[in-house]
Amino acid sequence: MSSKVHVQARINGDDVEFLCEPRQSLLEVLRDVLGYTGTKEGCNNGNCGACSVILEGRLVNSCLVFGFEIQGKELQTIEGMGSPEELHPVQQQFLENAALQCGICTPGFIVSTKALLDKNPDPTEAEVRYWLAGNLCRCTGYDKIVRAVLDAAKAIKNS
Protein backbone atom coordinates (compact mmCIF):
# COMPACT_ATOMS: atom_id res chain seq x y z
CA MET A 1 0.00 0.00 0.00
CA SER A 2 2.93 2.34 0.36
CA SER A 3 4.30 1.51 -3.03
CA LYS A 4 6.20 4.23 -4.79
CA VAL A 5 4.62 6.60 -7.25
CA HIS A 6 6.13 7.33 -10.64
CA VAL A 7 6.14 11.06 -11.40
CA GLN A 8 7.10 12.97 -14.52
CA ALA A 9 7.46 16.74 -14.41
CA ARG A 10 9.39 19.65 -15.87
CA ILE A 11 11.85 21.32 -13.54
CA ASN A 12 13.59 24.50 -14.69
CA GLY A 13 12.79 23.50 -18.27
CA ASP A 14 14.22 19.97 -17.97
CA ASP A 15 12.10 16.83 -18.20
CA VAL A 16 12.52 14.93 -14.95
CA GLU A 17 11.11 11.63 -13.74
CA PHE A 18 11.38 10.06 -10.34
CA LEU A 19 9.88 7.60 -7.89
CA CYS A 20 8.67 8.80 -4.51
CA GLU A 21 6.59 7.60 -1.61
CA PRO A 22 3.17 9.26 -1.37
CA ARG A 23 4.17 10.71 2.02
CA GLN A 24 7.25 12.50 0.70
CA SER A 25 6.90 16.27 0.43
CA LEU A 26 8.03 18.06 -2.70
CA LEU A 27 10.83 19.55 -0.57
CA GLU A 28 12.08 16.07 0.37
CA VAL A 29 11.86 14.95 -3.23
CA LEU A 30 13.76 17.99 -4.48
CA ARG A 31 16.55 17.74 -1.92
CA ASP A 32 16.84 14.01 -1.17
CA VAL A 33 15.67 12.33 -4.37
CA LEU A 34 16.65 14.78 -7.10
CA GLY A 35 19.55 16.70 -5.51
CA TYR A 36 18.10 20.21 -5.96
CA THR A 37 19.57 21.34 -2.64
CA GLY A 38 19.26 25.06 -3.38
CA THR A 39 15.74 24.85 -1.98
CA LYS A 40 16.17 25.00 1.80
CA GLU A 41 14.36 23.37 4.67
CA GLY A 42 13.56 25.82 7.44
CA CYS A 43 10.51 25.25 9.60
CA ASN A 44 9.05 22.46 7.46
CA ASN A 45 5.53 23.66 8.31
CA GLY A 46 4.74 26.60 6.07
CA ASN A 47 5.82 29.49 8.27
CA CYS A 48 9.26 30.46 6.96
CA GLY A 49 9.22 30.27 3.15
CA ALA A 50 12.82 28.96 2.88
CA CYS A 51 11.50 26.16 0.66
CA SER A 52 9.60 28.45 -1.75
CA VAL A 53 9.36 27.24 -5.35
CA ILE A 54 7.18 28.26 -8.29
CA LEU A 55 4.70 25.56 -9.33
CA GLU A 56 2.74 26.27 -12.50
CA GLY A 57 3.51 29.98 -12.09
CA ARG A 58 2.40 30.06 -8.44
CA LEU A 59 4.66 30.57 -5.46
CA VAL A 60 4.24 27.66 -3.02
CA ASN A 61 5.94 26.20 0.04
CA SER A 62 7.43 22.93 -1.20
CA CYS A 63 7.22 21.53 2.35
CA LEU A 64 3.41 21.68 2.19
CA VAL A 65 3.01 20.04 -1.22
CA PHE A 66 3.47 16.32 -1.85
CA GLY A 67 6.00 15.19 -4.42
CA PHE A 68 3.32 13.28 -6.33
CA GLU A 69 1.37 16.50 -6.83
CA ILE A 70 3.80 17.81 -9.46
CA GLN A 71 2.91 15.04 -11.93
CA GLY A 72 2.70 16.64 -15.39
CA LYS A 73 3.48 20.09 -14.01
CA GLU A 74 6.06 22.81 -14.50
CA LEU A 75 8.29 23.71 -11.56
CA GLN A 76 10.86 26.47 -11.13
CA THR A 77 13.45 26.35 -8.36
CA ILE A 78 16.36 28.58 -7.37
CA GLU A 79 18.62 26.44 -9.58
CA GLY A 80 16.76 27.77 -12.61
CA MET A 81 17.64 31.38 -11.81
CA GLY A 82 20.92 32.76 -13.08
CA SER A 83 24.32 31.08 -13.07
CA PRO A 84 27.61 31.88 -11.30
CA GLU A 85 28.74 33.61 -14.49
CA GLU A 86 25.53 35.52 -15.03
CA LEU A 87 23.43 36.22 -11.98
CA HIS A 88 19.71 36.86 -12.28
CA PRO A 89 18.97 40.58 -11.65
CA VAL A 90 17.25 39.66 -8.38
CA GLN A 91 20.36 37.79 -7.22
CA GLN A 92 22.58 40.70 -8.31
CA GLN A 93 20.51 43.19 -6.31
CA PHE A 94 20.49 41.00 -3.20
CA LEU A 95 24.31 41.03 -3.41
CA GLU A 96 24.58 44.76 -4.06
CA ASN A 97 22.23 45.60 -1.19
CA ALA A 98 23.90 43.11 1.17
CA ALA A 99 20.42 41.71 1.66
CA LEU A 100 21.61 38.53 3.31
CA GLN A 101 23.70 37.38 6.20
CA CYS A 102 23.69 33.66 6.98
CA GLY A 103 21.95 33.00 3.67
CA ILE A 104 19.65 30.11 4.55
CA CYS A 105 16.51 32.13 3.77
CA THR A 106 17.97 33.73 0.64
CA PRO A 107 16.96 31.19 -2.04
CA GLY A 108 13.38 31.39 -0.75
CA PHE A 109 13.39 35.19 -0.80
CA ILE A 110 14.85 35.25 -4.31
CA VAL A 111 12.30 32.78 -5.67
CA SER A 112 9.47 34.70 -3.94
CA THR A 113 10.76 37.93 -5.43
CA LYS A 114 10.84 36.41 -8.89
CA ALA A 115 7.22 35.24 -8.48
CA LEU A 116 6.22 38.76 -7.40
CA LEU A 117 8.03 40.55 -10.24
CA ASP A 118 6.70 38.09 -12.83
CA LYS A 119 3.17 39.22 -11.88
CA ASN A 120 3.81 42.77 -10.75
CA PRO A 121 6.96 44.25 -12.34
CA ASP A 122 6.58 47.59 -10.56
CA PRO A 123 5.53 46.91 -6.95
CA THR A 124 5.26 49.54 -4.25
CA GLU A 125 7.16 49.04 -1.01
CA ALA A 126 3.90 48.09 0.71
CA GLU A 127 3.19 45.46 -1.96
CA VAL A 128 6.70 44.04 -1.54
CA ARG A 129 6.27 43.76 2.22
CA TYR A 130 2.80 42.20 1.90
CA TRP A 131 4.10 39.67 -0.64
CA LEU A 132 7.15 38.71 1.40
CA ALA A 133 5.05 38.05 4.53
CA GLY A 134 5.60 34.35 3.98
CA ASN A 135 9.41 34.54 4.06
CA LEU A 136 11.29 34.79 7.34
CA CYS A 137 14.81 36.14 7.83
CA ARG A 138 16.28 35.89 11.31
CA CYS A 139 19.54 37.77 10.58
CA THR A 140 19.32 40.98 8.61
CA GLY A 141 15.87 42.25 9.24
CA TYR A 142 13.91 43.12 6.17
CA ASP A 143 14.83 46.64 5.07
CA LYS A 144 17.79 45.62 2.91
CA ILE A 145 15.76 42.80 1.40
CA VAL A 146 12.92 45.15 0.52
CA ARG A 147 15.40 47.60 -1.02
CA ALA A 148 16.95 44.79 -3.05
CA VAL A 149 13.54 43.79 -4.39
CA LEU A 150 12.68 47.36 -5.38
CA ASP A 151 16.12 47.76 -7.03
CA ALA A 152 15.68 44.46 -8.86
CA ALA A 153 12.35 45.68 -10.22
CA LYS A 154 14.10 48.81 -11.52
CA ALA A 155 17.00 46.81 -12.96
CA ILE A 156 14.67 44.47 -14.82
CA LYS A 157 12.61 47.37 -16.16
CA ASN A 158 15.72 49.17 -17.43
CA SER A 159 17.31 46.12 -18.99
Added chain:
Amino acid sequence: MKKFAYIDATSVDTVPSLLGRRFGQAQVLAGGTDLVGELKEYIATPDRVVNLKSIPGLDYIRQEDDGLKIGPLTTLADIETSTLINDQYSVLQQAVSAIASPQIRNVGTIAGNICQRPRCWYYRSEDFDCLKNGGDTCYSVRGVNRYHAIIGGGPCYIVHPSDSAVALMSLNASVKIQGPRGPREEMLDDFFVLPELNIMRENGLRANEFVTEIIVPASKPNTKGIYVKVRERDAIDFAMASVAVTMTMSGNTCSEATVVLGGVAPVPWRVPDVEQFLQGKQITEDVASAAAEMALREADPMSDNSYKIEMTQNIVSQAILDLA
Protein backbone atom coordinates in the same frame (compact mmCIF):
# COMPACT_ATOMS: atom_id res chain seq x y z
CA MET B 1 4.69 10.82 8.71
CA LYS B 2 2.85 7.51 8.69
CA LYS B 3 2.80 5.74 5.35
CA PHE B 4 -0.43 6.04 3.41
CA ALA B 5 -1.86 5.11 0.07
CA TYR B 6 -3.16 7.91 -2.08
CA ILE B 7 -6.07 7.71 -4.43
CA ASP B 8 -6.91 10.18 -7.19
CA ALA B 9 -10.69 10.65 -7.00
CA THR B 10 -12.25 11.08 -10.41
CA SER B 11 -15.79 12.25 -9.60
CA VAL B 12 -17.71 13.84 -6.72
CA ASP B 13 -20.02 10.81 -6.45
CA THR B 14 -17.22 8.35 -5.78
CA VAL B 15 -15.58 10.29 -2.92
CA PRO B 16 -17.93 9.12 -0.10
CA SER B 17 -17.13 5.45 -0.66
CA LEU B 18 -13.41 6.21 -0.97
CA LEU B 19 -13.55 8.00 2.38
CA GLY B 20 -15.46 5.27 4.19
CA ARG B 21 -17.60 5.49 7.30
CA ARG B 22 -15.01 5.79 10.05
CA PHE B 23 -13.18 8.98 10.92
CA GLY B 24 -9.42 8.67 10.88
CA GLN B 25 -9.05 6.02 8.20
CA ALA B 26 -9.09 8.38 5.25
CA GLN B 27 -8.51 12.09 4.70
CA VAL B 28 -9.39 14.31 1.79
CA LEU B 29 -6.55 16.24 0.19
CA ALA B 30 -7.44 19.61 -1.29
CA GLY B 31 -4.78 22.33 -0.82
CA GLY B 32 -3.10 20.25 1.85
CA THR B 33 -1.68 23.21 3.78
CA ASP B 34 -3.44 22.07 6.97
CA LEU B 35 -3.46 18.33 6.30
CA VAL B 36 0.29 18.06 5.63
CA GLY B 37 1.03 19.65 9.01
CA GLU B 38 -1.34 17.24 10.77
CA LEU B 39 0.25 14.28 8.99
CA LYS B 40 3.78 15.39 9.86
CA GLU B 41 2.89 15.69 13.54
CA TYR B 42 1.02 12.34 13.57
CA ILE B 43 -2.19 14.17 14.56
CA ALA B 44 -3.79 12.63 11.47
CA THR B 45 -2.69 9.07 10.70
CA PRO B 46 -4.90 7.91 7.81
CA ASP B 47 -4.40 4.77 5.75
CA ARG B 48 -5.70 6.55 2.68
CA VAL B 49 -5.47 10.07 1.33
CA VAL B 50 -8.13 10.87 -1.24
CA ASN B 51 -6.95 13.52 -3.66
CA LEU B 52 -9.79 15.82 -4.74
CA LYS B 53 -7.67 17.84 -7.16
CA SER B 54 -7.98 15.07 -9.72
CA ILE B 55 -11.74 15.76 -9.97
CA PRO B 56 -12.33 18.22 -12.80
CA GLY B 57 -14.44 21.34 -12.32
CA LEU B 58 -14.26 21.99 -8.57
CA ASP B 59 -12.39 25.27 -8.97
CA TYR B 60 -14.68 28.17 -9.99
CA ILE B 61 -16.19 31.48 -8.96
CA ARG B 62 -19.57 32.20 -10.52
CA GLN B 63 -21.69 35.27 -10.04
CA GLU B 64 -25.30 34.13 -10.56
CA ASP B 65 -28.63 35.96 -10.20
CA ASP B 66 -29.26 34.53 -6.75
CA GLY B 67 -25.73 35.02 -5.50
CA LEU B 68 -22.19 33.85 -5.62
CA LYS B 69 -21.16 30.20 -6.07
CA ILE B 70 -17.61 29.17 -5.21
CA GLY B 71 -16.11 25.79 -6.02
CA PRO B 72 -14.59 24.02 -3.00
CA LEU B 73 -11.11 23.80 -4.51
CA THR B 74 -10.94 27.47 -5.46
CA THR B 75 -7.72 28.77 -3.97
CA LEU B 76 -7.73 31.60 -1.46
CA ALA B 77 -5.45 33.57 -3.81
CA ASP B 78 -7.98 33.26 -6.62
CA ILE B 79 -10.74 34.56 -4.35
CA GLU B 80 -8.53 37.37 -3.09
CA THR B 81 -7.78 38.62 -6.60
CA SER B 82 -11.04 37.76 -8.38
CA THR B 83 -12.75 40.61 -10.18
CA LEU B 84 -15.96 38.56 -10.35
CA ILE B 85 -16.57 39.07 -6.64
CA ASN B 86 -18.30 42.43 -6.39
CA ASP B 87 -18.41 44.92 -3.55
CA GLN B 88 -21.32 43.35 -1.71
CA TYR B 89 -19.06 40.39 -0.88
CA SER B 90 -15.91 42.38 -0.18
CA VAL B 91 -15.92 41.20 3.46
CA LEU B 92 -14.96 37.79 2.09
CA GLN B 93 -12.03 39.19 0.11
CA GLN B 94 -10.89 41.20 3.13
CA ALA B 95 -10.92 38.08 5.30
CA VAL B 96 -9.18 35.92 2.70
CA SER B 97 -6.40 38.43 2.17
CA ALA B 98 -5.73 38.29 5.94
CA ILE B 99 -5.11 34.52 5.83
CA ALA B 100 -1.54 33.25 6.17
CA SER B 101 0.98 34.11 3.40
CA PRO B 102 0.95 34.32 -0.42
CA GLN B 103 2.52 30.83 -0.57
CA ILE B 104 -0.31 29.35 1.49
CA ARG B 105 -3.11 31.33 -0.21
CA ASN B 106 -1.78 30.09 -3.57
CA VAL B 107 -2.45 26.51 -2.52
CA GLY B 108 -5.02 26.58 0.29
CA THR B 109 -8.65 26.23 -0.78
CA ILE B 110 -11.84 27.86 0.45
CA ALA B 111 -13.47 24.59 1.58
CA GLY B 112 -10.22 23.57 3.26
CA ASN B 113 -10.05 26.88 5.07
CA ILE B 114 -13.56 26.41 6.44
CA CYS B 115 -12.89 22.79 7.43
CA GLN B 116 -9.36 23.22 8.83
CA ARG B 117 -8.59 21.75 12.24
CA PRO B 118 -7.90 23.94 15.28
CA ARG B 119 -4.47 25.38 16.13
CA CYS B 120 -4.65 24.71 19.89
CA TRP B 121 -1.06 23.86 20.84
CA TYR B 122 -2.14 20.97 23.06
CA TYR B 123 -4.20 19.46 20.24
CA ARG B 124 -1.33 19.97 17.76
CA SER B 125 1.26 18.33 19.99
CA GLU B 126 1.89 14.60 19.93
CA ASP B 127 2.78 14.83 23.61
CA PHE B 128 -0.69 15.72 24.90
CA ASP B 129 -3.52 13.21 24.73
CA CYS B 130 -6.09 15.97 24.95
CA LEU B 131 -9.84 15.54 24.60
CA LYS B 132 -9.68 16.07 20.85
CA ASN B 133 -6.95 13.47 20.53
CA GLY B 134 -9.03 10.91 22.40
CA GLY B 135 -7.75 11.60 25.92
CA ASP B 136 -9.69 12.77 28.95
CA THR B 137 -8.15 16.16 29.74
CA CYS B 138 -8.30 19.62 28.21
CA TYR B 139 -4.83 20.84 29.11
CA SER B 140 -5.69 24.47 28.40
CA VAL B 141 -7.88 24.64 31.52
CA ARG B 142 -4.89 24.55 33.89
CA GLY B 143 -2.29 25.30 31.26
CA VAL B 144 -1.34 28.14 28.93
CA ASN B 145 -4.64 29.37 27.54
CA ARG B 146 -3.73 32.78 26.15
CA TYR B 147 -5.16 31.95 22.72
CA HIS B 148 -8.11 29.85 23.82
CA ALA B 149 -11.85 30.42 23.82
CA ILE B 150 -13.61 33.03 25.93
CA ILE B 151 -17.08 32.13 24.67
CA GLY B 152 -18.77 28.79 24.00
CA GLY B 153 -15.92 26.66 25.36
CA GLY B 154 -16.11 23.52 27.45
CA PRO B 155 -15.12 20.82 27.89
CA CYS B 156 -12.59 21.71 25.15
CA TYR B 157 -11.55 25.35 24.64
CA ILE B 158 -10.24 25.57 21.09
CA VAL B 159 -10.97 28.59 18.96
CA HIS B 160 -12.06 28.10 15.38
CA PRO B 161 -9.11 29.15 13.20
CA SER B 162 -10.84 30.09 9.93
CA ASP B 163 -11.02 33.73 8.83
CA SER B 164 -13.08 33.01 5.72
CA ALA B 165 -15.75 31.14 7.70
CA VAL B 166 -16.36 34.22 9.86
CA ALA B 167 -16.84 36.39 6.77
CA LEU B 168 -18.98 33.80 4.98
CA MET B 169 -21.25 33.42 8.01
CA SER B 170 -21.74 37.19 8.06
CA LEU B 171 -22.91 36.85 4.44
CA ASN B 172 -25.44 34.14 5.41
CA ALA B 173 -23.56 31.61 3.29
CA SER B 174 -24.29 27.92 3.13
CA VAL B 175 -22.34 24.88 1.98
CA LYS B 176 -23.30 22.07 -0.32
CA ILE B 177 -22.19 18.70 1.03
CA GLN B 178 -21.79 15.42 -0.84
CA GLY B 179 -22.52 12.23 1.07
CA PRO B 180 -23.21 8.61 0.15
CA ARG B 181 -26.90 9.38 -0.41
CA GLY B 182 -26.30 12.43 -2.56
CA PRO B 183 -25.98 16.15 -1.94
CA ARG B 184 -27.42 18.24 0.88
CA GLU B 185 -27.17 21.91 1.73
CA GLU B 186 -26.54 23.45 5.11
CA MET B 187 -26.34 27.04 6.37
CA LEU B 188 -22.94 27.80 7.91
CA ASP B 189 -24.94 28.83 11.00
CA ASP B 190 -25.79 25.13 11.45
CA PHE B 191 -22.62 23.60 9.97
CA PHE B 192 -20.23 24.24 12.86
CA VAL B 193 -20.64 22.35 16.14
CA LEU B 194 -19.52 23.20 19.65
CA PRO B 195 -17.30 20.78 21.60
CA GLU B 196 -20.17 20.11 24.03
CA LEU B 197 -21.98 18.47 21.11
CA ASN B 198 -19.03 16.75 19.42
CA ILE B 199 -15.62 16.99 20.97
CA MET B 200 -13.82 15.30 18.05
CA ARG B 201 -15.01 17.49 15.20
CA GLU B 202 -15.64 21.18 14.54
CA ASN B 203 -18.42 20.74 12.00
CA GLY B 204 -21.23 18.40 11.11
CA LEU B 205 -19.50 16.64 8.20
CA ARG B 206 -19.67 12.88 8.57
CA ALA B 207 -16.60 10.77 7.81
CA ASN B 208 -17.78 10.06 4.28
CA GLU B 209 -18.90 13.58 3.40
CA PHE B 210 -17.13 16.58 1.91
CA VAL B 211 -17.97 20.15 0.89
CA THR B 212 -18.69 20.59 -2.81
CA GLU B 213 -19.78 24.24 -3.04
CA ILE B 214 -19.96 27.48 -1.10
CA ILE B 215 -23.16 29.42 -1.75
CA VAL B 216 -23.37 33.09 -0.84
CA PRO B 217 -26.82 34.65 -1.33
CA ALA B 218 -27.10 38.06 -2.93
CA SER B 219 -27.35 40.79 -0.33
CA LYS B 220 -29.74 43.74 -0.24
CA PRO B 221 -28.77 47.00 -1.94
CA ASN B 222 -26.67 49.37 0.18
CA THR B 223 -25.12 46.54 2.15
CA LYS B 224 -21.45 46.75 3.03
CA GLY B 225 -19.21 44.48 5.02
CA ILE B 226 -15.94 44.71 6.88
CA TYR B 227 -13.51 42.20 8.40
CA VAL B 228 -11.19 43.29 11.20
CA LYS B 229 -8.55 40.89 12.52
CA VAL B 230 -6.04 41.25 15.34
CA ARG B 231 -2.86 39.18 15.07
CA GLU B 232 0.08 38.91 17.39
CA ARG B 233 2.39 38.82 14.38
CA ASP B 234 1.04 40.92 11.53
CA ALA B 235 2.91 39.15 8.71
CA ILE B 236 1.27 35.73 9.20
CA ASP B 237 -0.89 34.68 12.08
CA PHE B 238 -4.20 33.26 13.12
CA ALA B 239 -6.67 35.66 14.72
CA MET B 240 -6.38 36.47 18.41
CA ALA B 241 -9.76 38.05 17.75
CA SER B 242 -11.60 39.03 14.60
CA VAL B 243 -15.01 40.25 13.53
CA ALA B 244 -17.03 40.35 10.34
CA VAL B 245 -19.86 42.87 10.24
CA THR B 246 -22.28 43.59 7.42
CA MET B 247 -24.78 46.42 7.57
CA THR B 248 -27.54 47.52 5.23
CA MET B 249 -27.77 51.26 5.58
CA SER B 250 -30.31 53.87 4.64
CA GLY B 251 -28.61 57.15 5.37
CA ASN B 252 -27.11 56.87 8.82
CA THR B 253 -29.65 54.26 9.94
CA CYS B 254 -28.91 50.57 9.94
CA SER B 255 -31.85 48.53 8.67
CA GLU B 256 -30.17 45.14 8.95
CA ALA B 257 -26.88 43.84 10.32
CA THR B 258 -24.91 40.65 10.78
CA VAL B 259 -22.13 40.35 13.34
CA VAL B 260 -19.83 37.31 13.62
CA LEU B 261 -16.83 36.96 15.93
CA GLY B 262 -13.70 34.93 15.15
CA GLY B 263 -10.80 33.72 17.27
CA VAL B 264 -12.81 33.76 20.49
CA ALA B 265 -15.03 30.65 20.35
CA PRO B 266 -14.83 27.03 19.12
CA VAL B 267 -17.01 28.03 16.16
CA PRO B 268 -17.43 31.29 14.24
CA TRP B 269 -19.63 33.04 16.81
CA ARG B 270 -22.67 34.84 15.53
CA VAL B 271 -24.30 37.31 17.92
CA PRO B 272 -28.01 37.61 16.99
CA ASP B 273 -28.76 39.90 19.96
CA VAL B 274 -26.37 42.47 18.57
CA GLU B 275 -27.77 42.08 15.07
CA GLN B 276 -31.28 42.82 16.43
CA PHE B 277 -30.02 45.67 18.57
CA LEU B 278 -28.48 47.40 15.54
CA GLN B 279 -31.66 47.13 13.48
CA GLY B 280 -33.28 50.52 13.02
CA LYS B 281 -30.57 52.34 14.97
CA GLN B 282 -28.74 55.46 13.91
CA ILE B 283 -25.12 54.49 14.13
CA THR B 284 -23.31 56.64 16.68
CA GLU B 285 -20.31 55.99 18.89
CA ASP B 286 -22.64 55.19 21.80
CA VAL B 287 -24.58 52.66 19.74
CA ALA B 288 -21.35 51.03 18.55
CA SER B 289 -20.00 50.78 22.10
CA ALA B 290 -23.26 49.33 23.39
CA ALA B 291 -23.25 46.77 20.56
CA ALA B 292 -19.64 45.84 21.33
CA GLU B 293 -20.40 45.33 24.99
CA MET B 294 -23.45 43.23 24.16
CA ALA B 295 -21.38 41.07 21.76
CA LEU B 296 -19.11 39.94 24.60
CA ARG B 297 -21.77 39.68 27.30
CA GLU B 298 -21.48 35.90 27.44
CA ALA B 299 -17.69 35.91 27.67
CA ASP B 300 -16.27 33.73 30.42
CA PRO B 301 -12.49 34.02 30.12
CA MET B 302 -9.84 31.62 31.41
CA SER B 303 -6.75 32.51 33.44
CA ASP B 304 -4.72 34.14 30.63
CA ASN B 305 -7.19 35.33 28.02
CA SER B 306 -9.43 37.98 29.54
CA TYR B 307 -7.56 40.52 27.37
CA LYS B 308 -9.59 39.17 24.46
CA ILE B 309 -12.79 40.73 25.81
CA GLU B 310 -11.68 44.34 25.43
CA MET B 311 -9.76 43.55 22.24
CA THR B 312 -12.88 42.08 20.64
CA GLN B 313 -15.12 44.88 21.90
CA ASN B 314 -12.77 47.39 20.33
CA ILE B 315 -12.80 45.78 16.90
CA VAL B 316 -16.59 45.28 16.98
CA SER B 317 -17.21 48.94 17.64
CA GLN B 318 -14.52 49.99 15.14
CA ALA B 319 -16.11 47.78 12.45
CA ILE B 320 -19.60 49.16 13.07
CA LEU B 321 -18.40 52.77 12.96
CA ASP B 322 -16.36 52.14 9.80
CA LEU B 323 -19.47 50.91 7.98
CA ALA B 324 -21.74 53.76 9.08
